Amino acid sequence: MHFGIILFPGTNCERDCLHVVQNVMGQTGRIVWHTQTDLSEFDALILPGGFAHGDYLRTGAIARFSPVMESVAEFALLGKPVIGICNGFQVLCEAGLLPGALRRNAGQHFVCKNHWLRVEDNRNIFLQLTNPGDRLLMPIRHGEGSYYADPDTLLEMESGGQILLRYCDDDGDVTDAANPNGSVGNIAGVMNTTGNVFGLMPHPEAASEPILGCTDGLLIFRGMMTLLAPTTALTSDATVTGVGSNMFIASDVSAP
C-alpha cells in the first residue's frame, strides 16, 4: 500500500509516520509538500501531527487553505482512507472534512503522556482490528485537543457510529477524571459520515513498535490496509487488541 504523508510548513511528525509506514509496516510512503495537488499515486493519506503554520491564530486554520487540501477533499470523496493525527485532525476539522473543532485544553497546558482510549465502534476500516470496549494505549501530545461539537451534531455522530475513540482510565471507564483535555464526551477520535476520514488526537505512530513499549497504534494503520470485513466480528485478530502495556522501559531486555 502506498501512503501519502502531507507536509505543511510547521508539521513535525511526518518523518515519524514515514518511519512506521516503511520500516514497521513494510509499505511504501512519500512525504508530500503542501502545494502539491496531484495525489493520484496514493492509496491512503496521513495528515501528521505538528504545528502547521505555527498553529498561529487557531490550530489548522491556515493550513486548511494549502493547495493540497482541495486534493485531500477530492481524495476523500473517492472514498479512499484519510487519517489525521493530532494537528492533522485539527486541520481536517478546520477544513470541514470532519465535524467539530478543537479548543485549548481545559487545563490550559500542553499535555504529553500515555493515555488509555476506549474503542467505541469498530464498524469501520480504521478500528476493524479491534473490538468495541477494547482499551488502547497511545501517547497524547497536544495543547489544543479539547474536542467540541454542538449537541445536535454530537447526536448525529453518535447514531452514525462516527465517534470512534474516547479517553478512558486503565479500567476502560470513560470518566471525567480520565478526560485529559476537557473534550466533550471524552472524545478522542471521530470519523466522517462516509467512514473513510478519521481524525484523532492521540499518536498511533508513536505506539507502533515494541521498543517504544506499545503497539496498539499499529492496529489502526493495519486496519487501513485491510479490506473492511463484512461484520464487526473479527476473531482472529482480536487477540492482539488491548495489548497496551506500561512497559516503557526495558521491556525487551532479556534477563540472562
Add this chain to the structure above:
Amino acid sequence: MAIAEINVTLKPALLDVQGKTVLKALHQLGHTSVQNVRIGKFITLEISDALAGPALQQELDRMCQQLLANPVIENYEIVITATPGSQPGLAVTAPAPAMAVTSPLLNP
C-alpha cells in the same frame, strides 16, 4: 488607510475554561466584584485605502468567515475606524451579528 478592529469571541453556549481560570485568579487577588470573564481575540487590521465603504465591510466579513474566526465555536464583530489622527469623527461602527455562514470549502 482604514483600521479594522475585530473581536472574536467564543459562542455564548460554550464554556470558556480560560475565562473561568482567570476569574478564579482575579478572585484570589481580591477582585471579588468580577462576576464573569470571557476571553477572545482582538485582531487589528490595517487596510489600504483601495477598499472602503460596503466593499470593505464585505471583504472583512469574508476574511472573518474564511480565516479569522471559526464559525463552529466563535462569533465575531467588526469595527472599522479611520486611520488614527485622520478624521476620527468619521469612525464607522458596524457590528456584525453572530454569524456561522459556512464557506464552500467547509462542507464540500
Add this chain to the structure above:
Amino acid sequence: MAIAEINVTLKPALLDVQGKTVLKALHQLGHTSVQNVRIGKFITLEISDALAGPALQQELDRMCQQLLANPVIENYEIVITATPGSQPGLAVTAPAPAMAVTSPLLNP
C-alpha cells in the same frame, strides 16, 4: 452590572509572530489590501454594581497590570459599558495609555 471590555495588545515594537503569519495567509487568500495584522486578546468582564466610577476604573487598571496583561510586553485599553440594554448611552470610554507599571504579582 457594568461590563468592561479590555483589549490587550502586544507592544508595537515587538514582533507579532501570529500577525505576521496571518497577514501572509490573508494575502494568499487574495485579501491583498490588508497591510498589517496584529493579534491580541479581547477580554470581557462582568462586574457587580458594587464598584463604579473612578474606583471601578482604578480597579480595572490594577487587574490589567497584575494579571490580565503582561506590562513588559503588552499594552491594554479598557472600555467600560453599562450592562447591555440598560442605558447604553452612559457608556464611558477610558483608554489607558501604554503602561509598564509593574504589578505586585508579576514583579513583587
Add this chain to the structure above:
Amino acid sequence: MLDKALALGMTEAEYHKVVEILERTPTATELAMYSVEWSEHCGYPRSRALLKTLPKLGRYASLSGADTGGIEIEPGLFIVFKMESHNHPSQVEPRQGAATGIGGIIRDIFTVGARPICNLDSLRFGTLDEAKARYLFAGVVDGISFYGNAMGIPTVAGEVAFNDCYKGNCLVGAMSVGVVRTEDLASSSAAGAGNSVMYFGNATGRDGIGGCSILASHEITDQTQRPTVQVGDPFAEKCLLEACLEALKTGAFVSLKDMGAAGLTCTTCEQAAEGGVGMDIDLALVPLRETGMEPYEIMMSESQERMLGVVKKGREAEVIDIFQKWGSHAVVLGQVTEDGVLRIRQNGELVAEMTAKSLADAPLYTLPTQVPEYLAALNDFDLTTIPQPRDYGSALLQMLSAPNIASKEWVYSQYDHMVQINTLILPGQGDAAVLRIKESATNKGIAVKADCNSRYCFLDPFLGAQIAVAECARNLVCVGAEPGGVTDCLCFGNPEKPDRFWQFTRAIEGIVAACEHFHLPVVSGNVSLYNETPESVIHPSPLIGMVGVLDDVNQRVGLGFRDVGDHIVLLGQCRDELGGSEYLATLHGLEAGRPPELDLDRELAVQKLTLAAIRSGLAKSAHDVSDGGLAVAIAESCIAGNIGASIEIPPEAEVEVNTRLDAVLFGETQSRVVLSIAPQHLEQLKAMAQHVGVPMSYLGSVGGDKLTLGDDRAGVLRPLAVISLEELNRFYRGAIPALMS
C-alpha cells in the same frame, strides 16, 4: 565617543585599545561592534583563559571549538550538543526569555548541519512560596513548552531546583542535541574571495539591542533599564531549520553560523576571522522589520531565527529557492574579501571598517580571586547539634514533597518528550533519558542528562563541580550508557568581585579534574556571569550536560523496581555525611557543612560495576543515590516501578561506624547506586563487586504495595516507617502541582 563606549559597557582601556587598533576615533557602528564582541557574552575576556584548560580528549573522537561540539559514536556518525543559558531575558520576561533560549540553542545545533533530536533544560528559581518565583517557573516552563514542542524536538530530560539565591536571577540552561554524519558537518569558517555573504531567516528589528553588552554583561541594578524583549517565533525557526538542512545538502555552502547574541556583528567577524578572510556587506540589503533603523542597531540586533552564511559564487539562486519554499528570507548582503577586513556599508557608504581579527580577538583579563568570607564558618558548622527526626516516616514524606526532590512531572508533562519517536526511557522513568539513534548502523543509542547541585558548589565550588560531573555521569551509567562527552553552562555572579571569581576558578578546576579522571571531553559550553542583583547572588552553578552511549540500545534499564522478590542492593558505602544535604535544608532550614567527599577512583569503580551489571543483564533497575539520600532513592524506585519494597539495613551493611541514622537514610554520600536484581544473581554480583573493590550491601527486597523501612544494624530490628505506595505517590507527585495551582 568615550562616554558612549562607557555607556555601552566598555572600559576606558578598551576604548583606547579600539582607537589604537583603528588609528582613529571609531564610528558609532564600530564602537557598537567592539562593545558587543568584546563583552563577556561573546568574547569571554574574563573567562577565556580558564576555559582553555577544559579537557578535549576522551573515549570517543570529539569535535570542539566550533559553535557546538560533539562525539563520534560510531564511524562517521556524530552526536553534537551544547548547553547555553538565557537567564537575564527569562528573569525579565520568562515565557519569551526561555522560548528564545531554546530557539538559540537549537540553531547552534543545526548550524553545523545536524538535525536536533532532543532538548534538555536546567532550571533554577527562588523558592515556590514566593509568587514571583511561581510566576517565573510557570512562565519559563510554558516558554520551553511553547517553543520546543512546536519545533518537533522532544525535551527529554533536565532538572529543576529552587533556592532563595535565585530569586533575583533565575537560571535557564537550555541544551540541545543533534545527530549528523561526518560528511554533512558544516563549517563556520568563511573562505573564498568573491563568494556571497548571505542572510537567512526572520527580518531584523530592534530586539534586545544592547542586550548582550549592556544587559547580560552587567548586574541589573535598575529594573527599569529593560531592553526590548525578544519574541520567539518557533514556526519561523522550524522553517529555517528545514531550509538550512535542505540547503546544506546541496553543497552550495562554504560556512554557516547562527545569529545569537550580537547577531550580525558576531556572525560576520567570527566567520571571517576563523577563515582568515574579510567581508564587505551592505546593510541596506538586510530585511528589516522596523523603519529607521541605524546601522549600529542593525549590527547589534538580537532578533531571533536568523543565520548568516557564505555561499559559493554562482549557487545563490539554488539556495534562495530552498529558503523561499520554506517562506524564509534569503538575501545576498555582500561578498567575501581576501584582505581580512570587515567593511560594513549602508547604501554603499562605509559605516564600519576594521579587521575581523581585531574584533574576534577580545582582550584577555586576569582577575583577582579571594576565598569568600562566608566559607569557613559555614564549612565548620557543627552538625552534631542537629536533632534526629522523631518520626522517620513523616521525615521521608517531607523530603519527598520538598520541591527540589518531588516529581517534576508538572514540568515534563508540558513538554513533548516523545516526538521523533526515539525516546525509550521517558522523563521520570530513569536517571537519564535514553534515545535510539535511527541513523546508527549498529543499534546504538544515547543517554542524556543535565545536573548540578549548586548547594555543594556554594559550600565548595571545586568539590561541587566535581560532583556535578560525577553525578551526571552516574546518571548516564544508571540507564546503561557509557559517559561520552560533556557540555557546560557556567552560571556565576559578578567576576569583578574576587570572591565570585574564586568560585568560578575553583569550579572550572573541579570540572577539569573530574573530566580528566573520567576521560571525558568538554566539547562545548557557555558562560553566564553577573548573575546577581542587590537582593541576591546566585550560588555558583556550573550546570553540566552530558551525553552517553549505549552500544546496544536494548541494554537499558530504568530506575523503577520491577518484580516481586527481587533483591535490592546498594553499591558504595554510607558515611556520616550530612553537610550541604537537602535533608539539612528541608528539615532544618540549613545550608551548611561540607559537601560529601568524592573519591574519583571509587566513583569510577562504582560506575564501571553498575554498567557491567546492566550490560550483563543482572541489574533490573538502577538508581543513583543523590539529593535526599538512600531513603529517597528507594522510595523513587518504588514509585517509578509502582511496587513496594521492604528494607532492613542489616548489621553487615556497608555503613561507616558511628554514622547517624539520619545520615544513613538521608545523607548524600557520593558514589552510590541502588540496584535491583533477581535473587539468584546476588552471588554473581557480589563477586563482581569484590573484584573491583566496591562495597556492596544487601538491603531488602521488592514487593507489596508499601515501603517498609527498618534499621537492623544493631542486630535488633528497629522499625522506622511503613508507607503505602499511594501515600508515597501523593507526596512525591502531588507536591509541585499543589504549589502551582
